[in-house]
Amino acid sequence: MLSLKTSIIGKKVIYYQEISSTNDVAKSLDVEEGTVIVADRQTKGRGRLNRKWISPEGGLWLSVVLKPKVAPQDIPKIVFLGAIGVVRTLEELSIPGRIKWPNDVLVNFRKISGILTEKVGEKVILGIGINVNNNTPENGIAVKDVLGKEVSLVHVFKILLENLDELYEIYLKSPGTIVELARELMILNVPVKVLGNGEVVGIAEDIDEDGRLVLRLGNGEIRKIIYGDVSLRFL
Ligand code: BTX
Secondary structure (H helix, E strand, O other), rough: OOOOOOOOOOOEEEEEEEEOOHHHHHOOOOOOOOOOEEEEEOOOOOOOOHOOOOEOOOOEEEEEEOOOOOOOHHHHHHHHHHHHHHHHHHHHHHOOOEEEOOOEEEEEOOOEEEEEEEEOOOEEEEEEEEEOOOOOOOOOHHHHHOOOOOOOHHHHHHHHHHHHHHHHHHHHHHHHHHHHHHHHHOOOOOOEEEEEEEEEEEEEEEEEEOEEEEEEOOOOOOOEEEEOOEEEEEE
């Protein structure tokens, strides 16, 4: 029905009209690698650090179950795989998206998509939310706002899965390539505030080969920030 041209991702798709969170369902189910959980609405959509992700009908809310056999230090790179997949999908809709380190995709500095990765045992859940035809909270933006018209959610779903599948193959062979691809799409050389253990202000200069943010502080000192319990604000 979808005629997906993928080798791993989307071999099985489980659909709900309404669910708490596709990530929670993906975590609890014992399913084969590549299974996708997708829902029209989430009642408890989550972002990072227990933030709420608003998920009304009209958006694309899904989680992919992955079981990558890679070194532990390569697992966090999956968030970039998701973000690149979203940017490539938007590109196919003629929308120029950029990655805000580490897990958001922005259009005109407004959030069109967010990625939430979680590891449970051998499973890594790649959760992706894209505002497509839905109304968004303030500072959000949807595909329909950019294009001035609604688009087929099924079409966006299909091209996203195809992009993710292609990127997953690249990732399994060469996780570092995913970081390089993400770097090209990232918003860099902008002043930022990093919030986590206290506050650090600097210029987000680059990301390193492990995906850490390279921050240049006011005194010229370089600090590397690990994707963990931190969030980033543009200044
Ligand atoms: P995040 O923690 O980077 O972003 C969460 C923040 O984004 C919220 O605090 C709010 O300010 C803002 N926000 C909430 N909802 C939206 C929205 N629809 N559009 C734009 N901004 C919003 C980002 O977390 C990761 C989100 C992942 C969502 C997917 S959906 C499928 C899967 N299931 C699930 O529960 N989460 C993931």
